[in-house]
Amino acid sequence: MFRLERAPAPLWQRALVPVLAVLVTFILVSLVILGTGVDPLAVFREVLFEPLTSRSDRLEVLVQATPLLLTGVAVAVAFRGGYYNIGAEGQLYTGALAAALVGPRLGGVPAALSVAVMLAAGFFGGALWALTPALLKIRLKVDEVVTTLLLNSVMLFLISALLNGPWRDPVSGWPRSPAIAASAQFPGIIPRSRVHLGLLVALLAVALLGWVLRRTRFGLELRAVGLGADAARFMGVRVRRVVLISALVSGGVAGLAGVGEVAGVHTYLIGELSPGYGYTGIIVATFGGLSAPGILISGLFLALIDTGTLSASRTLGVPVYLGDVLEATLLLVTLAFLLLNRYRLRWAVKRPVG
Amino acid sequence: MTQAAPLIRLEGVTKRFGPLLANDAVSLSFYEGEVLALLGENGAGKSTLSKILFGMVKIDEGQMFVSGQPVRFRSPADAIAHGVGFVSQHFSLVPTFTVAENVVLGREGSAVLTRGKLERRVGNLSERFGLGLEPGQLVGELSVGEQQRVEILKALCGRCRLLILDEPTAVLTPQDTARFFGVLRTLQEQGVSVVIITHKLGEVMAISQRVAVLRLGRLVGERVTHETSEAELAHLMVGRDTAQVTRPARSAPATAPTKVTPLLRVADLHYSDRGRTRIGGVSFDLHAGEVVGIAGVAGNGQSELVAVLTGMLKPDAGVVALSGEQVADFTPNTFLARGVGRIPEDRFRGIVGELSVAENLLLEQLSSFTRAGHLDRRALKRKAETMITAYGIKARPNDRARTLSGGNVQKIILARALARDPKVVIAAQPTRGLDVGATAYVQGKLLEQAARGAGVLLVSDDLDEILRLSDRILVMFRGGLSGSFSAGEADADTLGLRMAGRAEPEEAHVPA
Numbered sequence A: 001m002f003r004l005e006r007a008p009a010p011l012w013q014r015a016l017v018p019v020l021a022v023l024v025t026f027i028l029v030s031l032v033i034l035g036t037g038v039d040p041l042a043v044f045r046e047v048l049f050e051p052l053t054s055r056s057d058r059l060e061v062l063v064q065a066t067p068l069l070l071t072g073v074a075v076a077v078a079f080r081g082g083y084y085n086i087g088a089e090g091q092l093y094t095g096a097l098a099a100a101l102v103g104p105r106l107g108g109v110p111a112a113l114s115v116a117v118m119l120a121a122g123f124f125g126g127a128l129w130a131l132t133p134a135l136l137k138i139r140l141k142v143d144e145v146v147t148t149l150l151l152n153s154v155m156l157f158l159i160s161a162l163l164n165g166p167w168r169d170p171v172s173g174w175p176r177s178p179a180i181a182a183s184a185q186f187p188g189i190i191p192r193s194r195v196h197l198g199l200l201v202a203l204l205a206v207a208l209l210g211w212v213l214r215r216t217r218f219g220l221e222l223r224a225v226g227l228g229a230d231a232a233r234f235m236g237v238r239v240r241r242v243v244l245i246s247a248l249v250s251g252g253v254a255g256l257a258g259v260g261e262v263a264g265v266h267t268y269l270i271g272e273l274s275p276g277y278g279y280t281g282i283i284v285a286t287f288g289g290l291s292a293p294g295i296l297i298s299g300l301f302l303a304l305i306d307t308g309t310l311s312a313s314r315t316l317g318v319p320v321y322l323g324d325v326l327e328a329t330l331l332l333v334t335l336a337f338l339l340l341n342r343y344r345l346r347w348a349v350k351r352p353v354g
Numbered sequence B: 001m002t003q004a005a006p007l008i009r010l011e012g013v014t015k016r017f018g019p020l021l022a023n024d025a026v027s028l029s030f031y032e033g034e035v036l037a038l039l040g041e042n043g044a045g046k047s048t049l050s051k052i053l054f055g056m057v058k059i060d061e062g063q064m065f066v067s068g069q070p071v072r073f074r075s076p077a078d079a080i081a082h083g084v085g086f087v088s089q090h091f092s093l094v095p096t097f098t099v100a101e102n103v104v105l106g107r108e109g110s111a112v113l114t115r116g117k118l119e120r121r122v123g124n125l126s127e128r129f130g131l132g133l134e135p136g137q138l139v140g141e142l143s144v145g146e147q148q149r150v151e152i153l154k155a156l157c158g159r160c161r162l163l164i165l166d167e168p169t170a171v172l173t174p175q176d177t178a179r180f181f182g183v184l185r186t187l188q189e190q191g192v193s194v195v196i197i198t199h200k201l202g203e204v205m206a207i208s209q210r211v212a213v214l215r216l217g218r219l220v221g222e223r224v225t226h227e228t229s230e231a232e233l234a235h236l237m238v239g240r241d242t243a244q245v246t247r248p249a250r251s252a253p254a255t256a257p258t259k260v261t262p263l264l265r266v267a268d269l270h271y272s273d274r275g276r277t278r279i280g281g282v283s284f285d286l287h288a289g290e291v292v293g294i295a296g297v298a299g300n301g302q303s304e305l306v307a308v309l310t311g312m313l314k315p316d317a318g319v320v321a322l323s324g325e326q327v328a329d330f331t332p333n334t335f336l337a338r339g340v341g342r343i344p345e346d347r348f349r350g351i352v353g354e355l356s357v358a359e360n361l362l363l364e365q366l367s368s369f370t371r372a373g374h375l376d377r378r379a380l381k382r383k384a385e386t387m388i389t390a391y392g393i394k395a396r397p398n399d400r401a402r403t404l405s406g407g408n409v410q411k412i413i414l415a416r417a418l419a420r421d422p423k424v425v426i427a428a429q430p431t432r433g434l435d436v437g438a439t440a441y442v443q444g445k446l447l448e449q450a451a452r453g454a455g456v457l458l459v460s461d462d463l464d465e466i467l468r469l470s471d472r473i474l475v476m477f478r479g480g481l482s483g484s485f486s487a488g489e490a491d492a493d494t495l496g497l498r499m500a501g502r503a504e505p506e507e508a509h510v511p512a
Helices: A011-035 A040-048 A055-080 A088-106 A111-140 A144-164 A197-215 A217-227 A229-234 A239-266 A277-287 A292-316 A322-340 B046-053 B076-081 B099-104 B115-128 B144-157 B174-189 B201-207 B230-238 B302-309 B332-337 B357-369 B377-390 B406-418 B436-452 B463-469 B492-499
Strands: A002-005 A344-347 B008-017 B020-030 B035-039 B061-066 B069-071 B084-087 B162-166 B193-198 B210-215 B218-224 B264-273 B276-286 B291-295 B317-322 B340-343 B424-428 B455-459 B472-477 B480-486
Touching: A011 A040, A011 A322, A040 A292, A040 A322, A055 A088, A055 A197, A055 A217, A055 A239, A055 A277, A055 A292, A088 A111, A088 A144, A088 A239, A088 A277, A111 A144, A111 A239, A197 A217, A197 A239, A197 A292, A217 A229, A217 A239, A217 B357, A229 A239, A239 A277, A277 A292, A277 A322, A292 A322, B008 B046, B020 B046, B020 B061, B020 B218, B035 B046, B035 B201, B035 B230, B046 B084, B046 B162, B046 B193, B076 B084, B084 B144, B099 B115, B099 B144, B115 B144, B144 B162, B144 B174, B174 B193, B174 B201, B174 B492, B193 B201, B201 B230, B210 B230, B218 B230, B230 B436, B264 B302, B276 B302, B276 B317, B276 B455, B276 B480, B291 B436, B291 B463, B291 B492, B302 B424, B302 B455, B332 B340, B340 B406, B357 B377, B357 B406, B377 B406, B406 B424, B406 B436, B424 B436, B436 B455, B436 B463, B455 B463, B463 B492, B472 B492, B480 B492
Parallel strands: B035 B193, B035 B210, B084 B162, B162 B193, B291 B455, B291 B472, B340 B424, B424 B455
Antiparallel strands: A002 A344, B008 B020, B008 B061, B061 B069, B210 B218, B264 B276, B264 B317, B472 B480
């Protein structure tokens, strides 16, 4: 029979985890789908393969992946340092808010400069929203999971108040911010598609994450803090500084995701800007093993699920929330499998006594 | 040797933890009225074997017999029912209860306890085994040695016929140890079978009748104590001959220490935690070329002193000066920048297990490998390789540190601490839990540092180590220094009295 041993899993077993996690997730979700009276295999075909068959759907996956890659990187930066930032959603909206504030004022400014200003404003906004929980954490040891999570609602309500109050369109009555200047809009990078400059920003962020983690002093110190804060402190790492920087960078990168949605997709801020990209970022980061290549793959994969669920709901009539169920289940299954990684699976032979 | 039937017999007992063979076909008998020493290095399988006897670990293969009957213990309750008692290094006593209450806690069947009757029973038992305990006294008021005897009394109250003592002398002063041996002899006369687990050869020779030596899970020798020698036992234990490291005979330092600025000066240091004084006015100097040992029973402020001197703890008051320059900012970086090499008390808190050996070796000096934030991985690896060779670390640079043995982890920490020729070395429990070979290696390295001109502060619970390495010995007791000796004038007895907080031998409580 098989026996579990408390020993680090060998590499092949680790590599198997994402594959198994996806498999188990689909088996579990099949039960839910069966409840709706639809054939699960048809749904999975629609979700996973259908978007890949047409050019426009393939490119739509890239549009979806843009904010997910950014929030994935944001979450990974914090998680690597042992700082559990659950506030990427709020930080994304803060970045979007900053972009909506700056954007309309950039008329007449050269496009390159405008875009740079938009990105800087969004990064700064996200970092600002991440600052308070980070300071509470390093000064008073207040649990960041609670503070970052609760601040998400604060920012959402704040934006809702702005949109329904001072920003409400006087003519149409739509709750949305004034449109940003044309020069501040992200240019499309692939003709006849919605894929915009934000994708390049996101890919750059993923690449930078990989470089920082593997090749820089800060990356090594960040990992050391995340894996053993006490020991890192003993070895002279300035733990609080590292945590503060990673928290702020995390918030800033999440803010960039918000900028992308405002400047690349909508050209103004709306309350439904993000269908939970900040939360999905946690899944992207975790499923991607907090590594740059992993995040690239998992970000694209989850974007595929998002895109595919939409088409599945159109053609098969399953609820659009199926995507959320799939992603949430994937997170839980991945976490369970990661726990399993601490063990080693062995074929145990019962030996005769004596 | 005893020819009677054994009280307990193990036959071919094997226990595996994953790939690790903790006990490999061990066959061993325990007789009434005999003290058996279970000897072996850390990881030899002593603890596992004792846990098997006490029902805490289940046997994979083999059989156990009590009075000739095969038994299988499923829990400590089974073991107690069969007359096995266990006294661990870590006491489980309620300090606000009396001795009698602690002894009967969880054992007494009747719902109503009569205090007088209870105390009489416990008192009788204490007297019978010569434990010298007052049943009505609060446990919180007792010394460590007395608390240990309460634990023994607890076990005896469970009608135990086989008493296992795990490293019983680790927490005792030499005087307490002598007293403790007296208790063991009484137990033996009363027909109790005693097993003491230890790695101290002197104790084995002093108290046991029979020795069983374990190495890498196997029983490698069984000897009648008076027919063997420390040398033979050491050889069996380690599997090869060993030499002890001792400080070179030296005359007093050439320069008068009062004239030169000490490398490390600690003056009137204070620290308290939640209202309890941990360090209460400690002052001493450490000079170049000197090993100063700090002895003491664990828990008398040594840990806090080390934490302050490694930058992990900010003292409440007092001065720490390095080469005459006062430390203002108590962070690890301050001490690193001022040339202090540090060996932490708990070596596994000195490394990040999930990082590589190379990263752990060089995390303290990343600045030398960084240009504009970019880390020169190749230079890092090259440097790590030279350190690995220089210190004989059995690992490759990219191995994860947590996969290494305790001895190799300590070598990483040693290599890191000594890499940049520190002026001061703070070494806390540098050889705790290491095998004989690694211990000799670490001690040799520390003496090398002193010979090179560094000042070495050695904080250790191992009195023997302190005596062999130190030029000067300070004794810590309840947060203060209770004695200061130069190498020649100290011996285990005088130090032991100071460790117990007694200033003069005359005042000493003479064991009954």
